[in-house]
Amino acid sequence: MDRLVEADVKGIELVFIKGQKSSATFTLTNLMHTMSVAVSLSTKTPSLFSFHQPFSLLPPLSSSPYTLLSLPSDQPPLTDAITVKTSMVPLGKATLDDLRRRFSKPGPHIFNDATLPISFLGPHVIEHLISTNTQASDINLFFNKAISGCSGNQLTVLLKSAAVAGKADLVRSLIDHGGDVNHKDSNGRSLVSLAAEAGHLDVVNVLISSGCEIDNSIDHVFHYAAAINSVDLMDALFRAYKNTNSIDSVDFHGRSPIHISAIHGYIQVVRFCLSVGASPDVLDINKCTPLHLAAKGGHLDTVECLLELSNYTKYALNKQRKTAFALAVENDCSKVYDSLHLGDVLNRAARVGDVNGIKSCIGEGANVNGKDQNGWTPLHRAAFKGKLESVRVLLGYGGEVNVVDDNGYTPLHCAAEAGHVEVALLLIGHGAKANLKSLKGMGMEIALKSNCSKNHR
Known part of the structure; x- marks a missing residue:
């Protein structure tokens, strides 16, 4: 005989909620016509699971329900299973202590009758995948099981988290399953904006290819790319959104992306901005040109690059009636004098x-x-x-x-x-x-x- 009992399921599904218990019920049936069967239930991580009946006795051809209880935890054990062990009981009678002793020692009287994989469902499982360094192959396996326990709104919230965390594969999967690629956060910013600010080029590319739109007045995507010195990100954004004039958009300080790159002395980003038509003479709310900001930071290469494009800016006065040279002197940046x-x-x-x-x-x-x-x-x-x-x-x-x-x-x-x-x-x-x-x-x-x-x- 291959087995003594039969389960009514091939696996167990639990909705995982952080810090809360969850449970699932399954049924085992004794396949023996004339003999009772002792049953033992266990998992790989007993600290996270318990059973209403870890040991039981099934009369011939009878069935009984069993309940798996998931104990409160902050993260799901992504790989676990119920192991069903059995043993024939010829006399048909045994106390609980008898059953414990029977399964305490291995031997030919013990059958490994079934293994029931445990799968967790719901958004908290996907949140865990987003926040950990789980391998891509495992992410796909667990994701495909967990997704069935998520609503449309939950998928969109998870999509935002995955975009910020830089999980491009999860972003793609969440979009494929119904996550709203054009969701806006509480400040009206797009997912592309959030991913760009975090510097995740691969996520930005996934969002762009999925049709994510930006609002030029809110989504300062080029500013974010400039701030992290990413020409590749600038290029991807420009190719996708060059009709939005974002390369010349200004933030709350009136600064364009070229201002931002000049502050940090990111010469390659400055050159990229200039190559796609950004103005080197644009003024921020303090009437500072990019040259003012590059000089203030002592960024010689950036200063010289900007001077090549516009000689008169070296004489431009900011709101305090100061030239770029004056700001360099104030900040002791002698190498640009x-x-x-x-x-x-x-x-x-x-x-x-x-x-x-x-x-x-x-x-x-x-x-x-x-x-x-x-x-x-x-x-x-x-x-x-x-x-x-x-x-x-x-x-x-x-x-x-x-x-x-x-x-x-x-x-x-x-x-x-x-x-x-x-x-x-x-x-x-x-x-x-x-x-x-x-x-x-x-x-x-x-x-x-x-x-x-x-x-x-």
């Missing part, structure tokens, strides 16, 4: 021949080889104006003699075109490559394009 101010002062000193000014600027941190918007260095300016001593000082501080501007011209070209022979000879003496096309008298003029100095006089 040159880009924001000292470079301008150094160029002026080179142009007018102010040797002491040149030395002072370089001493304060100005870049001797810093270029202006046309690619001219201080050495270009001093050479073009024939300021011999300025050229000498700049060379002494490491000025690059063969540096070229945006049109490919060196300081020597500038000196030669303007007819400054002594300056040209000094530059050549320091290694300047003459590469002269023509020499005309004392002026030693070089044949150059007519616009070499158009913007530098």
